[in-house]
Amino acid sequence: MPKVFYTQPDGTVVAVAASPGDSVMATAVRNGVSGVVGQCGGSLSCATCHVYVDEAHRDELGTPGEDEDEMLDCTASDREDSSRLSCQLIIGEGDVHVTVPPEQL
Amino acid sequence: MSRDDDVLVVGAGQAGVQVACLLRDAGHRGAVTLVGEEPVPPYQRPPLSKGFLTGSLGADALALRDQDYWGARDIGLVLGEAVTEVVRGGHGSGRARTDRGRTVAFDRLVLATGATPRRLDVPGGDADGVLTLRTLADAGRLRDRLRAARDVVVVGGGFIGLEVAATAAALGARVVVLEAGSRILGRVVSEATAQHLAAHHHANGVEIRTRARIVEVVTDGGDARAVLTTDGAVRADLVLVGIGAAPRTGLAASLGLRTDGGVVVDEHALASDGTTLAVGDCTVLADPTPWGDGETSVRLESVDHAVEHAATAVRTILGESTPHTAVPWFWSDQGSAKLQIVGLRRPGDVATLRPSGSGRHVVGFHRRGRLVAAEVVGSPAEFMALRTLLGARHPVPVEVFADPEVALRQLAKQARSATVTAR
Ligand SMILES: Cc1cc2nc3c(=O)[nH]c(=O)nc-3n(C[C@H](O)[C@H](O)[C@H](O)COP(=O)(O)OP(=O)(O)OC[C@H]3O[C@@H](n4cnc5c(N)ncnc54)[C@H](O)[C@@H]3O)c2cc1C
Ligand code: FES
16 A cells, blocks of 8 residues: 655654545545645645655656646745645555645645 | 533534544543534535536545544544434533434533525425435435436526536536526625626536526426426426525524524634534624624635634634634635635625636625625636735735736735734
């Protein structure tokens, strides 16, 4: 089973077993990982699921679509090159490492 | 009020779940029991009228928390039982009894009982094939019936009705929306936004008939066949009734709590006895926006409100009474149209259309020159900027709002850094 590793702003890491096909957002919310809110349940309406994706698997997780890309410009914590909305990050066979930003909208 | 109080939450929906989870996140030490009458683990409702109906999301995808979450957080989750009776002791404490005979003792009671769909009060209004949509069970029935339906009549041009109409049309049904008012979304969005969405639905093959007066649902062997209006009959093998939901106040009323179109709560989410808490769809409260007049009462039915209101209730339980202020927001995906609303509009607010690209629609509402609300279709980024600006109480004069040269996203960034500095 793949795992998602969530690094909190204070450096602690929470590892959660995940199912392929689930999103990084849903996996966090269902397991109570703090810092990922996911209010709209993944319908690209809220941007409360912002994360920074580890360099290593940016390619495998694809690139943001147009709406996601524009929304990332408005996140509460500043956008970086590695910024994604985690409801759009679908877990495959491998582990995923992300960092949770200090603030969500 | 203390961290050791045993808390009973009645209703395992969006708001109730949030109360239970936040209590544990905040280090609450007392027992936390969450009782829900639905037989399934807590789930999200919004997809019920959208992705769940099209089949793009299965029931598993709706779960609010994983199965092991509850045990790991020491939250007592009781499903498939309704709280039917509460006996009060002193200082807010008491015992609740469920319809299965279980009793739960508590020091603090939280009502998160939600709302229940209004039914169509005409002959045939309760026939098979006349459905309402609130629960996963409702949505399962609707989904099964939609597969075979050719003629779908949606009664009510509100959020749920229009979402289902869009989904049904996308699935290939002939869809007619019968709306009693002079336009769709009468109470909830402005004229301009209603027109924009009506055009969208029309382009997708959904027919909308306004000022419709329904006389009867004609049935045959228990199944719907047509909806009879004062203007004639509309063929229907499936009728979805989306005419709003009534708050579930029965338990509150039996406790002698004040109800007035919902359980009346103050800015700490406290009911009229000063100790029972109530949150989410079942409540009415004073307009919580920074521009509220303290007199206008509102009942808000949204995920955002359920979640934020729960946070207020939890602070109250923990004794950190911060009053509930919020700029509520809401979304409604109607086929390919994403409607988003922030703030609470009031009659008399001045509507200003912001010039935006094709398919996009952005309208703001000013009260005494201050931006207090906005409605956006098809532009989630612009919406987020507006949400940030309203949240930061950043003044956005009409001229600025209406100026296409002003990048709202840039303004929002400035507003954000200004609030950060101000802290
Ligand atoms: C089809 C649909 C689509 C929606 N779409 C959107 C959307 O796109 N965006 C948005 O922001 N909002 C949407 N909403 C609204 C949102 O889902 C609600 O505002 C939110 O669920 C309210 O949460 P709540 O906990 O107050 O009530 P609910 O979620 O209704 O939960 C109340 C629960 O309490 C239980 N209960 C009641 N009485 C008792 C009792 N005595 N004992 C035990 N259990 C009891 C009920 O069975 C229910 O499970 C939608 C709602 C529906 C129905
Ligand atoms: S969960 Fe709302 S945008 Fe990702």
